Amino acid sequence: MSQIYNRVALIGLGLIASSMAWAMKRDGLGGEIMGYARSEETRQTALKLGFVDQIAATAKDAVKDADLVVLCVPVGVMGAVAAEIGPYLKAGTTVTDVGSVKAAVIEAVSPYIPENVNFIPSHPLAGTEHSGPSSGFASLFENRWWLVVPTENSDAEATQKLVSLLQAIGANVETMDAEHHDLTLAVTSHAPHLIAYTMVGVADDLNRVTGSEVIKYSAAGFRDFTRIAASDPTMWRDVFLNNKEATIEILGRFTEELFALQRAIRQGDGDHLHDYFTRTRSIRRGIIEAGQDTDAANFGRGKKAE
Amino acid sequence: MSQIYNRVALIGLGLIASSMAWAMKRDGLGGEIMGYARSEETRQTALKLGFVDQIAATAKDAVKDADLVVLCVPVGVMGAVAAEIGPYLKAGTTVTDVGSVKAAVIEAVSPYIPENVNFIPSHPLAGTEHSGPSSGFASLFENRWWLVVPTENSDAEATQKLVSLLQAIGANVETMDAEHHDLTLAVTSHAPHLIAYTMVGVADDLNRVTGSEVIKYSAAGFRDFTRIAASDPTMWRDVFLNNKEATIEILGRFTEELFALQRAIRQGDGDHLHDYFTRTRSIRRGIIEAGQDTDAANFGRGKKAE
Numbered sequence: 026m027s028q029i030y031n032r033v034a035l036i037g038l039g040l041i042a043s044s045m046a047w048a049m050k051r052d053g054l055g056g057e058i059m060g061y062a063r064s065e066e067t068r069q070t071a072l073k074l075g076f077v078d079q080i081a082a083t084a085k086d087a088v089k090d091a092d093l094v095v096l097c098v099p100v101g102v103m104g105a106v107a108a109e110i111g112p113y114l115k116a117g118t119t120v121t122d123v124g125s126v127k128a129a130v131i132e133a134v135s136p137y138i139p140e141n142v143n144f145i146p147s148h149p150l151a152g153t154e155h156s157g158p159s160s161g162f163a164s165l166f167e168n169r170w171w172l173v174v175p176t177e178n179s180d181a182e183a184t185q186k187l188v189s190l191l192q193a194i195g196a197n198v199e200t201m202d203a204e205h206h207d208l209t210l211a212v213t214s215h216a217p218h219l220i221a222y223t224m225v226g227v228a229d230d231l232n233r234v235t236g237s238e239v240i241k242y243s244a245a246g247f248r249d250f251t252r253i254a255a256s257d258p259t260m261w262r263d264v265f266l267n268n269k270e271a272t273i274e275i276l277g278r279f280t281e282e283l284f285a286l287q288r289a290i291r292q293g294d295g296d297h298l299h300d301y302f303t304r305t306r307s308i309r310r311g312i313i314e315a316g317q318d319t320d321a322a323n324f325g326r327g328k329k330a331e
Numbered sequence: 332m333s334q335i336y337n338r339v340a341l342i343g344l345g346l347i348a349s350s351m352a353w354a355m356k357r358d359g360l361g362g363e364i365m366g367y368a369r370s371e372e373t374r375q376t377a378l379k380l381g382f383v384d385q386i387a388a389t390a391k392d393a394v395k396d397a398d399l400v401v402l403c404v405p406v407g408v409m410g411a412v413a414a415e416i417g418p419y420l421k422a423g424t425t426v427t428d429v430g431s432v433k434a435a436v437i438e439a440v441s442p443y444i445p446e447n448v449n450f451i452p453s454h455p456l457a458g459t460e461h462s463g464p465s466s467g468f469a470s471l472f473e474n475r476w477w478l479v480v481p482t483e484n485s486d487a488e489a490t491q492k493l494v495s496l497l498q499a500i501g502a503n504v505e506t507m508d509a510e511h512h513d514l515t516l517a518v519t520s521h522a523p524h525l526i527a528y529t530m531v532g533v534a535d536d537l538n539r540v541t542g543s544e545v546i547k548y549s550a551a552g553f554r555d556f557t558r559i560a561a562s563d564p565t566m567w568r569d570v571f572l573n574n575k576e577a578t579i580e581i582l583g584r585f586t587e588e589l590f591a592l593q594r595a596i597r598q599g600d601g602d603h604l605h606d607y608f609t610r611t612r613s614i615r616r617g618i619i620e621a622g623q624d625t626d627a628a629n630f631g632r633g634k635k636a637e
Contacts, residue, residue: 101601150548154615170548209548212534217552219596220526223589225611227581228518230588242456242476242515243618246523249555255615258608265596265604275533276593280586282536283529287582290525290571295407298571302564305531309460309561312549 029190030092030119031056036084036106037097038062038071039257040152041123043161045095046076048194051163055190061087062158070158085113093187096122096134101263104133111137119143119183125210125260127174127203129267135176143183146174148206149196150214156257167195174203211271215264216279219272221253222261335496336399336425337362342390342412343403344368344377345563346458347429349467351401352382354500357469361496367393368464376464391419399493402428402440407569410439417443425449425489431516431566433480433509435573441482449489452480454512455502456520462563470501477502480509517577521570522585525578527559528567 033055035042042060049055060077061084062068068080081087088094088110098106103122114120120142124130127146138144151169153160171191175184188198201209228247243251265272289297339361341348348366355361366383367390368374374386387393394400394416404412409428420426426448430436433452444450457475459466477497481490494504507515534553549557571578595603 172548212537213549213553215552216533217530217556219592220530220589221552222608222611223592224523224526224585225614226607227522227584227588229610229614230584231518231581242478243519246521246527246559247519248618249559250523251611251615251618253552253555254608254611256608256612258605258612261608262601262604266599266601269596269599272596273593275537276589278533278536279530280589282533283526283582283586286525286529287579290575290578293572293575295568295572298568299564301532302528302560302562302567304535305528305557305560306562306564308531308535309557312554312557 027053028056029054029186029193032059032091033057033093033095034059034061034081034087034091035077035095035097036061036087036110037099038067038077038158039097040156040160040165041149042095042097043071043074043076043158044151044163044165045097045161045194047161047163048166049190050076052193054193056092059087059091067158074158076158076161084110088115088118089113090115092118093190094118094120096120096124099260099263100124100126100130100267101259103130104137107134107137111139114139114142116141117143119145119187121145121147121187123147123149124267125214125264126268127206131174131176131203135178143178143180144176145179145184145187146176146203147187147191148172148174148210149191151196152256154252154255156260164195166191169196171196171198172206173198173200174206175200207268207271208274211268211275215268215272216275218253218256218261219265219276220279221250224250225254333359334362335360335492335499336397338365338397339363339399339401340365340367340387340393340397341383341401341403342367342393342416343405344373344383344464345403346462346466346471347455348401348403349377349380349382349464350457350469350471351403351467351500353467353469354472355496356382358499360499361399365393365397373464380464382464382467390416394421394424395419396421398424399496400424400426402426402430405566405569406430406432406436406573407565409436410443413440413443417445420445420448422447423449425451425493427451427453427493429453429455431520431570432574433512437480437482437509441484449484449486450482451485451490451493452482452509453493453497454478454480454516455497457502458562460558460561462566472497473501475502477504478512479504479506480512481506513574513577514580517574517581521574521578522581524559524562524567525571525582526585527556530556531560 038060046058058077059079059081060071061081071077072080096103096106122130131146149166149171151165191198344366352364363384365385365387366377367387377383378386402409428436437452455472455477457471497504
């Protein structure tokens with residue numbers, strides 16, 4: 026695969042940025058990779074690990090000569106970063122971001138993007154519960170969705186070039202509008218995360234109040250919730266604050282359904298429960314068929330001995 | 332390892348029974364293994380796979396000469412099975428069950444257990460989202476908890492012998508009373524399952540109502556929920572109907588906490604969210620330290636390429 030951009034600047038050097046960098050380096054796609062992170066420790070780690078070629082002391086130094094700038098910072102600071110780098114962006118440069126929320130990021134970033142620069146928001150549906158510069162790996166995006174959300178002003182040719190890069194590092198790319206993106210993610214990611222955080226919090230309370238060791242016996246179910254609830258707190262705070270309406274809309278539907286199932290339990294309505302559980306089981310099948318998860322039991326946690 | 336029981340009867344031949352059988356066979360622990368399942372197809376599959384030595388045509392034929400009888404049927408039919416086999420149990424035999432609920436099973440089964448038979452309820456905290464006779468594997472119980480819930484009438488020596496078997500097939504055994512068991516499991520397993528079922532149902536509704544493909548973009552979070560929500564519908568219906576009070580108690584606490592977080596989102600209270608998420612993150616650490624899950628990113632779904 027040949028180089029797609031001559032110089033890429035990664036602003037923020039956590040899981041997504043380091044994984045992008047490893048993937049671009051593996052395939053010789055990104056030319057020179059320049060990195061910037063707010064924390065000196067993160068900058069030094071990135072340089073030591075070697076996924077960036079150079080480290081800049083400021084965000085504006087990082088973007089100066091870049092053909093592609095990728096904003097990999099929490100959603101809540103996208104606007105501030107854009108304000109800082111805006112005046113230093115080269116004419117013709119493409120700027121994208123990897124935030125989990127799109128409408129709010131577009132609103133925050135767009136005002137700072139010069140007319141001769143292409144802002145093409147995006148969002149990779151890939152991640153793990155780990156964060157920071159040491160957590161990245163080149164295969165993170167393989168066969169994962171990367172949603173591209175062009176704005177009215179996104180140039181078609183520049184968009185196509187960005188899409189080529191994302192596909193080259195393994196992602197399946199689709200484009201959609203910001204509103205659809207934010208509702209979809211509220212259902213498939215944001216609400217589930219909030220629910221997992223809540224359930225883990227409840228267990229922790231019970232642990233402390235009763236002095237019993239409920240968490241010690243973490244069975245399947247809870248164990249999976251704790252993984253989800255181990256995700257980066259700052260990132261998730263910003264997601265909820267910036268996708269407020271869609272998240273609250275989905276939580277409202279969730280609570281309604283939960284109350285209906287709770288009522289079925291209270292009333293001993295086994296048929297209602299059985300029908301519901303049969304329906305949800307079939308949805309799993311669809312996700313495995315779509316190649317978005319493994320059918321291996323327990324995600325392949327345990328290997329079959331027989 | 333030497334044989335602990337001469338003849339073991341497994342009533343119900345799904346994931347747990349087949350995994351027990353494979354583990355006992357691997358280590359020569361269970362002597363002759365007799366199996367019974369209601370469905371002819373399941374019985375034939377078990378015989379063909381070879382994890383049972385013989386298949387009985389009825390539950391009472393299966394238990395006749397057994398030193399250990401393991402009830403591996405859904406919680407809702409434990410009482411009916413006990414009523415059927417009770418008169419045919421050999422003096423001195425041990426009966427255990429593997430139900431996810433203990434108080435209701437003890438209430439349902441105990442009346443049918445003769446005085447000269449030891450009923451020692453138990454519950455392995457192990458499983459996958461797969462079910463049926465083909466889903467078992469010998470290492471399922473390795474380093475997993477197996478909770479033993481002796482009743483007033485459980486003989487100490489018989490209990491110790493059962494514990495030896497469970498430990499020999501890899502489990503960490505602890506004893507506790509039925510009420511504590513049921514509350515603990517409501518927190519760590521039953522409520523999380525109901526919540527996962529609910530969230531998957533909400534996404535499915537939205538998919539159908541809006542005609543949009545929300546499920547296609549199943550990100551981390553939702554993807555994990557669908558795995559949990561793919562578990563056996565009959566088993567889970569019975570769990571909820573038989574651990575009604577504890578489940579409803581925990582769901583009440585859950586809803587309270589969820590509303591508090593939802594309010595924080597609505598009011599833009601980022602500190603509340605960040606503090607909460609930081610606390611739940613640390614709980615994950617405890618579970619990994621306790622050896623109850625892997626620290627590999629995404630449960631080791633993707634391998635690091637670098």
